[in-house]
Amino acid sequence: MAAQDPAFHLHAGDLCYADSSGLGLPADTYDPRTWDQFLAQTEPISASVPWMASLGNHDMEALYSPNGYGGQLARWDFPDNGPVRSEGVYSFIYGNVGVISLDPNDVSFEIPANYGYTGGAQTKWLDNRLKWLRDQDDVDFIVVFFHHCAYSTTTAHASEGGVRNQWVPLFDKYGVDLVINGHNHIYERADVLKGGKSTKTPIGATVHPATDGTTYVTAGAAGRSLYAFAVPDSYAGHVNDVDEVPSFVWASGAVKVAENVTWSRVRYTGYSFLAVDVKPATPGRTTTLTLRAVTEAGAEIDRVVIAREAGGRSRGHLDDSAA
Numbered sequence: 041m042a043a044q045d046p047a048f049h050l051h052a053g054d055l056c057y058a059d060s061s062g063l064g065l066p067a068d069t070y071d072p073r074t075w076d077q078f079l080a081q082t083e084p085i086s087a088s089v090p091w092m093a094s095l096g097n098h099d100m101e102a103l104y105s106p107n108g109y110g111g112q113l114a115r116w117d118f119p120d121n122g123p124v125r126s127e128g129v130y131s132f133i134y135g136n137v138g139v140i141s142l143d144p145n146d147v148s149f150e151i152p153a154n155y156g157y158t159g160g161a162q163t164k165w166l167d168n169r170l171k172w173l174r175d176q177d178d179v180d181f182i183v184v185f186f187h188h189c190a191y192s193t194t195t196a197h198a199s200e201g202g203v204r205n206q207w208v209p210l211f212d213k214y215g216v217d218l219v220i221n222g223h224n225h226i227y228e229r230a231d232v233l234k235g236g237k238s239t240k241t242p243i244g245a246t247v248h249p250a251t252d253g254t255t256y257v258t259a260g261a262a263g264r265s266l267y268a269f270a271v272p273d274s275y276a277g278h279v280n281d282v283d284e285v286p287s288f289v290w291a292s293g294a295v296k297v298a299e300n301v302t303w304s305r306v307r308y309t310g311y312s313f314l315a316v317d318v319k320p321a322t323p324g325r326t327t328t329l330t331l332r333a334v335t336e337a338g339a340e341i342d343r344v345v346i347a348r349e350a351g352g353r354s355r356g357h358l359d360d361s362a363a
């Protein structure tokens with residue numbers, strides 16, 4: 041990761057696993073020394089590269105506070121410009137990219153310890169924030185990152201219905217370019233999605249989000265043991281397209297609802313990270329946001345280019361059907 045020389049780093053939650061149960065319950069197993077190990081382990085890069093963190097289910101450390109985030113707040117200096125009564129929810133702008141961090145513990149059907157804890161404030165804030173970012177002339181791309189997956193097919197956590205119900209319609213409405221999730225310990229990229237419909241997006245494709253929709257990536261293979269897929273991996277140099285992948289989505293009451301999906305385009309069961317490179321452009325020209333998935337050995341296993349016309353509100357950022 042350091043070799044990429046990034047301007048900043050996004051961590052999509054489950055920061056260190058001091059809480060190894062991840063259920064947000066007082067009975068969870070918890071060892072605060074894990075924080076010390078994590079911070080020492082990551083210091084070679086975090087000392088010079090800003091680490092922007094998001095909160096996962098293992099970040100609900102019930103020992104500390106009613107919502108479990110006391111330990112995070114003691115160790116991380118979040119931008120703190122999100123809605124009141126929320127933690128780890130914020131946004132910032134870097135160059136021509138607006139970035140939003142969300143707390144999906146607030147909407148998770150799978151692990152509901154903090155379900156609804158912002159009383160709807162977070163989703164309302166997200167709506168307003170996306171609208172505001174789209175109104176900024178100099179913001180071309182919007183990236184949203186958070187822990188639980190909107191679209192993943194692992195046999196462990198798969199997809200979170202709470203995210204699909206509450207946030208995906210807003211991603212469609214404002215034409216969010218890229219959603220980065222964690223939670224599933226693998227790399228997976230879905231075909232571009234809009235209104236629940238996917239368009240086949242092979243490795244190397246160029247996506248036009250204003251018409252095609254949103255790119256959803258799960259970049260969760262960062263350190264803990266890896267998860268599995270129900271079908272073979274498929275990545276650059278090793279493509280195994282599968283017409284339908286058997287999977288499930290979490291519904292209210294932590295119920296798994298089976299679904300066969302066609303959007304699982306890239307799957308990699310190995311340690312990896314996502315590198316994102318943005319090329320700004322003068323108004324009217326094409327600006328690009330390029331995704332590359334990179335293995336721990338440095339091999340590129342996925343690439344997609346997201347392209348937009350740069351500058352100005354007249355360029356048709358908003359989805360016409362939702363505007």
Ligand SMILES: [Fe+2]
Nearest residue numbers: 054096097223
């Ligand atoms: Fe998780």
